[in-house]
Amino acid sequence: MVSYVFRLAAANALARPTTLLRALGEPLNGYPSAPMIHDRDVILNASALARLETFTGLPAAQLRTALPGLSTPRADPLLRTGPTTRVFSSAAIRDHCHPCIARIPGRPQVRVHGGEVPSICRRHRRWIETTNNHPDQIDLSGNIEIITAHRRLDRLRSTVGDHAWVREQLGHAGAAVLDWHLARVRFSPSYYAFKNLHARWDKRAATLPQSKSATSLLVLPEAVALTEILCDLEWRRRVAMADYDHEVAPFYRHVGRRLGQPERFGDRLAYSNRIDPLKSWVIEHRKRFRAVREEHWHRVHTHRPYNPHFSNAIIPTIRHFK
Template sequence: MQEARAQPVGLHPVAGESTGSFVRRLALVNDLSVASVLREAGGGRVGELDPRVQEVFLGDEAIERLAIMTWRTPAQLRRNLPTLAEGAGRGRHRAVRVEPWPSQWAVLEPCTACLARCTDLVAPVWWASGECWQVCVRHGRWLRDASAGGPAQVSLAGLPEVVRAHRRWLRLRQQVGPYARALLADGLQVAFCWWQGRLMGAEGVWACREAVLGTGRQLWSVPLVVYPEAVRVAEAMAVFERQRCWGREFDNGARGWVSRHWITFVGERLGMHGLMEQGGYRALREWTLQHRASAPVARRLALPAPPPDYLSQPLPLLDPHRVLPERGRLEDASCLDWRLGQPVSVVD
């Protein structure tokens, strides 16, 4: 009598986990090689797999086979493994692909406090993230891609304002829609300019945060250090853009005064009015030049009045952000072309 084939041990995917990380854990919990698991999914000869530098992309049929092996449904896998959508519909000959990580993805180490609840972690878990950093608001941790140097996780125990800022950012994204990603990218670029030029609190609130982190002025920590102010700027940009979308001038200002009124508004929200006058206004003015209303004043004044709730409605993509990458480096989603760590030239 032929011996019954052993049933595979199922496995829970971690939300946001990379497919390569999940496949490697599945292989280990079943005492198999990664190559064996991928052959069962319909793949050919596969060598070693390092989820930090490689990802597994699966076609539809391979996803169904992987679901059977893990005692899950294809829908459950797609919901938890973000890169599965990248391999769907590639055809049977490309059912399983092991490739270097595409540049628009970042590999992050999930919050260790969150993973403490998992009981089947036979190997390290790696996230497939569309951003180079994330914030765990539950445990107060900054999670980042450590491939460029610096720690993979930073405790925010002494920086509760960063966690509060991330909650505000999540609300802004819910209210504005996908366009909020461009506004955060622009807000961060403005803050990077200020940090690099030692303006807008670089010797005050930002220096205090760097002291809490014990980092000093390090490039890897800048997004964390300036994040609360960058979110404030992004919120102010959303106000500006909602009014521009409906053909309105900010604060009903006269033509030619819009930038000045809005920049004053931003300085008041940041509590940095004096430093704004000392030079902080330049980066914001550069942004307003990129986001000018293109229609003549007469045509805009002839538009119907916006609905009463227009300030809380989602925004469409507006010039100059007609094409907006869904993932990847935030600076690539910005209309401001300076880069952190490189000389910044802003028009005087």
Template structure:
């Protein structure tokens, strides 16, 4: 039983255990058992992902008869060794919370590996959150299939095609998406989504597909996904960046920002964006510009000797909040507890997110998708 590409190591071990008729912990202990004492931290009931040290990875390869090099290709978190484990001594394993977002695989695409008792769990990487073949946004549910059909949301599928092209054609595309997400979030957080026809329609569609109130789904990444990808494509365009640099040099940063907003507004189908934000800025507290992701990005772009990496490392204080509940606090006047339960039941609070760019940890076997 080989692993599925990008599968959680813990997911694969659970599937092998189910096929063998064993508890997952007993399977792991059996794989690692030898002349040396086996050390296992945690249990499959307490966390989803399994981490192995170097001796344990070697034992896994021997047991499954799959070369380690192939396992590293298929299992993104198999190596390097987790910081809480050591390669000294005998084999070690640990069950920890996954370090990255994960989703439940499309059951049609993984039919041979699928089981009702143990679904295939995957790391979506940059663009694996949508199954293009079956037109579904994949959600995170460790107990069964979970996804959103996108037949009534063709703009989301179109955005995913642009997203894939962006990742393939632009270095640092994930960082550009993170910065774009921060910008779009800064507008969404002003409860713009309530009056915006496109966002309101998507929220209503997602609510009807999941059985949740619209306010419960408003914090999901799907709502602003098309605009986020459009803005990311614009931000990563070298010709557009040069136009902004020239505008800032000739007329100052304020003029460059006005130009950027006009272009973004046209690009995402909101030509009124610059007027709306200008009017809104008059009522905001002093210092609001310092918390504006677009203002920050323009400062990076037009600063002295900017490096490409500087454009995409959005500060945590400006980034789109990672946790679903944190985002909900900006989008509703209701208590979060009153609206988040429905989102949790519909598996909307986990899964893929346009997370801020962070340097990849060094390691001989680290890989990212």
């Protein structure tokens, strides 16, 4: 919002970029300043939004489409009828795609909210989801795998609908894959388990800049593939309801197949004594549903007469395992 208003002020040749922002309404918690474009934004009440409509000549619906921050109505806590603005800070504010900005006359500073715009500029094949710790935008034109993986992640979010839950599973998957990426101690069991993945990542790394920002991108295709599995309610149920711990091995083999690894990859994960983030997820997931699992198998084992189909008949539906 601040970035847009500052650009609007510059387009109208206003001497100070804050002039137009101040004209939108009475500031409730501090006066506008030029540096606020870096890590602050503003909330408008209904009257201030009406003024923005007047200044731009655009209806509120169109403004909300262009500025997603306006799409959520926010009540004025002081219940003022006049136009007011409220400043808030956000670590998610970042630059838009630099080549896209370069195409705009005057190269204005365009700032966006990370959660409201794509992480990849499709036109320039560029990773633009920067943070304070990883400030570099990254050219992905030499690595279509990462772009494809990000599209799959977008489809997964759209299919599941619960973006926060998908983000949580991506966090688990990313931690697991990064752990495998770092398991490079020679002659250790994990070194041989992940040797094929290491070769794949080393080849992919040649297409990316030598930057800490590129590390999470390097393993993104594998992290997304694992996220798809962790979001699969059928597999979540199978892991949770396996009667014995060793019966979880098919899950690890499925992970190996999805990652394009040989069968022994899954067996090494399943039967290794090393507790990596993926195995930790399995342990916690099974612990979460222990009562449900024990009740289910108690009913199966004590049912008389024995019926081989009884277990499937009474197993909880997949919706319980999210």
